[in-house]
Amino acid sequence: MEPTSTTRTVTITGMTGGTCVEKVTGALLGVPGVSVQTVRVGIAVITSPDLAKTNAACAAIDAAGFKATPVDSGDSNKCARPAVNPRAARMNGHTPLVPAAPTKGAAPLAAAPAAAVPVAG
Numbered sequence: 001m002e003p004t005s006t007t008r009t010v011t012i013t014g015m016t017g018g019t020c021v022e023k024v025t026g027a028l029l030g031v032p033g034v035s036v037q038t039v040r041v042g043i044a045v046i047t048s049p050d051l052a053k054t055n056a057a058c059a060a061i062d063a064a065g066f067k068a069t070p071v072d073s074g075d076s077n078k079c080a081r082p083a084v085n086p087r088a089a090r091m092n093g094h095t096p097l098v099p100a101a102p103t104k105g106a107a108p109l110a111a112a113p114a115a116a117v118p119v120a121g
Contacts, residue, residue, distance in 0.1 A: 004049070005035070005048060008045070008047070008054050009071040010044045010046065010058060010061065010071065011043055011068070012043060012044060012066050012069075013042070013067045014065065014067055015042055020041065020066070021040065021041060024039050024044060027063065028046060028060060028061065031053065031057045031060050032053075033053045033056075034048045034056070044061070044068075054070050
């Protein structure tokens, strides 16, 4: 009987743009048993059969020069947007993903969407 895969969310620090997304995607594609659903700046959604494979995916991301942390829940919808250092983002020519402070009586502004790289499945 083949093990059931679970969708897992991994938060990633140290990513700033498209090149980082490509590096993380490449690192994840090299982990046997792990399927890449999506990779964006600061987050990856993968499917893996068990926690050991998820930890192997995190180790591959770490080896690529980033810091990966699996979210405890297997439900990717419960993952909060990771914090991004605005100064570091500006220094690398990217718009930081920091929500604007709400103005009294106005709805808060949404943060810009993160860059995504489609992954062939």
